Amino acid sequence: MFDSVIFDMDGVLVETEEFYFERRMKFFKEKKLLPASSKIEDYLGKTEKGIWETLVTDISTRNLLYKEYASYREDYPINYPDVLQQDVEAILCRLKEKEIKLAIASSSPYIEIQRMIQSCQLENYFDLVMSGAELKESKPNPQIYLNTWQQLATENPIAVEDSMVGIASAKAAGIYTLALKQKFFVDQSKADKQIFSLNELLSFF
Template sequence: MLKAIIFDVDGVLVDSMLFQADAWVEAFKEVGITITRKDIYELEGSNDTRLIKAVFEKAGKEPEPEHFEQLPERKREFLEFDRIKPFEGIPECLNELKQHFKLAMVSGSNRITVGKVVDKFFSGYFDVVVNGSDLERGKPDPDPYLKALEMLNLTKNECIVIENAPLGITAAKRAGLYCVAVASMLEPEAVQHADLVLEEHAALLDYLKNLIPAEPHAE
């Protein structure tokens, strides 16, 4: 029986990936590495440490220890946070869902950014929040989703995951969870390893609303 829904954040709950990617592009430019938005979209869901390692590796370079602190800090400074908004219909949908299910948020973003998103848009909605600063191993390792299960005190069969990123889907599947993907930033082919692929947020909202148990008819 479904008891909880676990949500990724960027690209699922909030329309933020464009701004997140542009901020990383600017931060990496300062250390002489040129990347594109698509490079970040493909790494979305990674925590800061894993993302930095992957970008340096692709550029054929080795990060210095200070990069792991300085680059996320510069990225936060470049991030146009005020332009980030929830996807249309998401807050209202969450409000309905939380009457029936526990809700969890699992993000690869760091504690500061996730905290700002929760405070601004989703205060009081989520029973559990796991961010990229909480665990050494982030997505695509299963640890973030296993941590959410532990905090929810539920089994894998009692939860589903809503994702949008290839690494996040891999993490959910490695944790043994049913994963629904919304193809919000990448083409549907890039997220085909999910159990179910929805091509846009309107379809996601319909799917989520259909999970709500029907009211019993009065005799």
């Protein structure tokens, strides 16, 4: 019997992956530079540090561009309510009614996770929020899931992920993992089960 859910954020609760990818590509185009990879799947589930290591191989160039991009993205912020997955609040509400503990375990910075929660008015649903950006190693390392599970103090959680590194992280922590199908190709074969909408999560409780 499952007693808790640990959600990834980007690509699961909010459909941000395409927005972030297109914003980075637009930045590079305006700089008249080519990123090391132009494939969205190479960036899924990674921390900001991991993303920029993939974008730019040269360290000094990477550091310089990242500083410029930090300012650039402030001019093009994401509006989280616009990309909130369908029925998220209703699903979270149903789970809380069943006394299921809920957490977020995301590679995004903690301040960004909180911005999403507040702007989408989801403050009353999550028992715990964990950011991989604050750990020495984030996904696919299992530490973020191990820490979240330990702090939730539950016996049998489900993880909901979308990316290959996120699935690997949850599975390495010994957690039953659902993979939310994406519009673009992502290898989700290591997940325990693939779901096509978050509404399917309710059938596990």
